[in-house]
Amino acid sequence: MELKLYDTLTREKRVFAPIDPRRVRMYVCGPTVYDFAHIGNARPEIVFDVLFRLLRHLAKQGVWDGGKGDTAVTYVRNITDVDDKINARAAEEYPDLPLNEAIRKVTEKTDRQFHEDVAALGCLPPTVEPRATEHIAEMGVLIERLVQSGNAYVAEDNVLFSVASMPDYGGLSKRPLDEMIAGARVDVAPYKHDPMDFVLWKPSKPGEPAWPSPCGIAAPGRPGWHIECSAMSWKHLGETFDIHGGGIDLVFPHHENEIAQSRCAFHTGVMANYWMHNGFLQVEGEKMSKSLGNFVTIHDLLYEWPGAVVRFQMLMSHYRQPMDWTKVSTEQAATALDTFRQLTRIPQMANPDVGPVSAAVLDSLMDDLNTPRAIVELHRLADQARGGDYDAASDLLASCNFLGIDVSSVDLQEMAKRRHGQIDEDKIKTLVAARSAARNAKNFAESDRIRNELAAMGIVLKDSKDGTTWEIAR
Ligand SMILES: [Zn+2]
Numbered sequence: 001m002e003l004k005l006y007d008t009l010t011r012e013k014r015v016f017a018p019i020d021p022r023r024v025r026m027y028v029c030g031p032t033v034y035d036f037a038h039i040g041n042a043r044p045e046i047v048f049d050v051l052f053r054l055l056r057h058l059a060k061q062g063v064w065d066g067g068k069g070d071t072a073v074t075y076v077r078n079i080t081d082v083d084d085k086i087n088a089r090a091a092e093e094y095p096d097l098p099l100n101e102a103i104r105k106v107t108e109k110t111d112r113q114f115h116e117d118v119a120a121l122g123c124l125p126p127t128v129e130p131r132a133t134e135h136i137a138e139m140g141v142l143i144e145r146l147v148q149s150g151n152a153y154v155a156e157d158n159v160l161f162s163v164a165s166m167p168d169y170g171g172l173s174k175r176p177l178d179e180m181i182a183g184a185r186v187d188v189a190p191y192k193h194d195p196m197d198f199v200l201w202k203p204s205k206p207g208e209p210a211w212p213s214p215c216g217i218a219a220p221g222r223p224g225w226h227i228e229c230s231a232m233s234w235k236h237l238g239e240t241f242d243i244h245g246g247g248i249d250l251v252f253p254h255h256e257n258e259i260a261q262s263r264c265a266f267h268t269g270v271m272a273n274y275w276m277h278n279g280f281l282q283v284e285g286e287k288m289s290k291s292l293g294n295f296v297t298i299h300d301l302l303y304e305w306p307g308a309v310v311r312f313q314m315l316m317s318h319y320r321q322p323m324d325w326t327k328v329s330t331e332q333a334a335t336a337l338d339t340f341r342q343l344t345r346i347p348q349m350a351n352p353d354v355g356p357v358s359a360a361v362l363d364s365l366m367d368d369l370n371t372p373r374a375i376v377e378l379h380r381l382a383d384q385a386r387g388g389d390y391d392a393a394s395d396l397l398a399s400c401n402f403l404g405i406d407v408s409s410v411d412l413q414e415m416a417k418r419r420h421g422q423i424d425e426d427k428i429k430t431l432v433a434a435r436s437a438a439r440n441a442k443n444f445a446e447s448d449r450i451r452n453e454l455a456a457m458g459i460v461l462k463d464s465k466d467g468t469t470w471e472i473a474r
Contacts, residue, residue: 003058005243006320006368008251008275009172013368016274018242021066024055024073025241027233027272029250030129032080033110034089036297039310039325040247040281040288042121046311047278047319047369048075048245049123049404054365057357057402076236077126078229081107081133082209082222099207117298120307122404130232132223133209138231139223140214142265143200147215151264152200155191157219159201164194166260172275173252180252198257199224226257233271234262244272248279278319284326296325306409309334315371315403337410340378340396343385347394348408355394357402374403416472420458423472428459432468435461 003016018024028048031037052075058064059072066072086103094102119125143159146152151165163169170180184195203221204210210220233241239262246255255275262271283294301310313333317323347355358381364373378399384392400407417423435450451461460473 001363001366003054003063003366004368005274005276007273008277009270014274016242018064018066019240019273021064022072023067024059024064024243025237026052026055026073026075026243026245027229027237027241028075028077028126028244029229029246029254030077030079031110031114032083032085033107033114034083034086035110036299037114037117038288039283039296039298039301042117042298042310043278043281043314043319043323044245044247045077045118045123046121046314046404048077048276050315050365050371051243051245051276051369052124052126053402053404054369057362071127074128074237075126076128076130076233078232079111079129079131080225080228081111081131082228083225087208100209103209113299117302120302121298122307122311122406124404128236130236132228132232135228135231135235136211136223138235139201139227142227142231142234142261143214145265146200146261149264149267151260153193154215154217155193157203157213157217157221158189158191158199159215159217160192160197161200161257161260161264162193163196163198163260166264169260170256172256172259175252198226198253200227200261226254227261229254229258230261230265230271233258234266239266240268240270241272243274243276245276245278248277251277276319279317279322281323281325283324285324301330305330305334306406308337308406308409311403312337312375312405315405316375318372319369334410334412336379336382337405337407338412340382340400341407341410343382344393344397344400344407346390347397350394355391355396355398358395358399361399361402371403374399412474413471416474420472423457423459428454428457428470432461432470436468 004013005016006013026048028044031041052073055073056070059066060068062068086106087099090099090102090106094105097105143152146161147154147159150162152159152161170177181195188195201213201217201221201223203213203217203219209222211222213219213221233244244255259271262268282288283296286292286294288295298310309330313325313329314323316329316333358377360377360380361374364370364377367373378396381392381396381399385396397407431450431454435447435454438444438446438450454461454470458473459470462469462471
């Protein structure tokens with residue numbers, strides 16, 4: 001079985017083969033730390049975490065005849081900590097502080113929050129999490145190279161990439177040239193040679209974050225957004241690497257420009273061999289926006305649900321498909337995981353690492369991370385486990401663990417109890433017994449009255465041939 005991945009650049013699904021089998025290299029564009037991440041931002045974190053886990057597993061199995069330890073896969077996810085949005089947020093939130101101090105407060109707080117959230121979503125820490133502000137020197141080296149090779153020019157203390165200098169610019173997004181020009185015309189600085197040229201470096205205003213500028217520019221400045229990913233992937237992965245990932249919204253202009261910078265600086269045919277993009281996410285059938293009031297942050301969701309539920313729901317859609325985030329599917333995910341927890345309780349107690357990962361689950365992931373198909377397999381294992389198949393129960397648990405889904409964290413009755421506050425279990429048991437006695441005596445008026453009394457307390461009864469059980473209404 002071979003791993004096949006869909007590559008946005010060539011628009012085809014291909015067998016994955018690493019450049020260096022001893023070290024599989026993946027770069028994913030990470031967050032800009034200025035605000036709570038919304039649920040759309042969680043999608044790449046979860047999707048590429050599943051890929052990271054799968055790559056590590058395959059390396060361990062010796063699939064590429066290379067390194068076998070956890071170091072066999074290097075996963076780099078950057079943190080953008082220099083950006084105009086950060087500056088704006090800092091000035092707004094801390095108007096009385098010097099800007100740089102305010103920026104530090106905003107980025108530190110957001111960064112901490114982001115890490116807590118992705119950990120709760122079951123994501124492993126990437127191998128390296130480079131920060132843009134710690135790679136200004138590498139950005140300067142790249143910018144100088146691009147100017148020397150005639151791919152960039154200095155204009156009014158800015159450095160701009162000359163799109164015309166790269167004949168095959170635009171290969172990733174495959175946008176028609178006139179469309180790209182029309183997009184670029186929205187905001188054309190007078191010093192640009194061509195409207196499509198983009199910023200590599202720009203001067204900072206007094207009080208803004210600033211570093212010594214490259215290319216002999218006297219005024220201090222700061223980098224453009226795209227150059228940071230070219231610099232950080234180069235530093236940590238080399239001139240060419242295996243996989244570059246991110247959300248579909250990054251294809252143009254961000255990834256297109258990363259490719260232009262890296263390929264022209266290093267004179268290479270590709271920047272990465274596989275470009276992977278996760279699809280858009282909308283909420284209840286609508287585009288998420290603060291003005292529509294449907295802006296769902298990861299933090300809000302995690303207040304209500306265990307991270308495993310959010311992760312499972314995310315994996316219910318194939319990563320390349322657009323996804324509609326609905327309350328109904330959150331409930332479905334929660335119910336499924338609560339069932340899985342109950343079915344795997346015995347192997348969980350015996351050994352948390354019990355059982356092999358289901359071959360059918362792995363096969364599904366090998367086919368361009370087909371997680372919906374993997375989830376169908378989990379349900380199939382659950383059906384077998386329900387029929388008393390212990391091996392299926394332990395395979396189910398192992399497969400959920402492999403996907404980073406902690407089923408033991410999803411107990412809907414416990415959650416309902418917490419929401420409900422204090423309950424008087426003795427009183428409930430007494431009432432349930434009294435109702436059973438009334439039913440046995442065929443006193444249905446009394447049994448209905450007790451059922452209603454319990455319902456008013458938020459208790460739901462379930463009658464079966466084995467007797468009556470109760471639970472807290474969700
Ligand atoms: Zn990037």
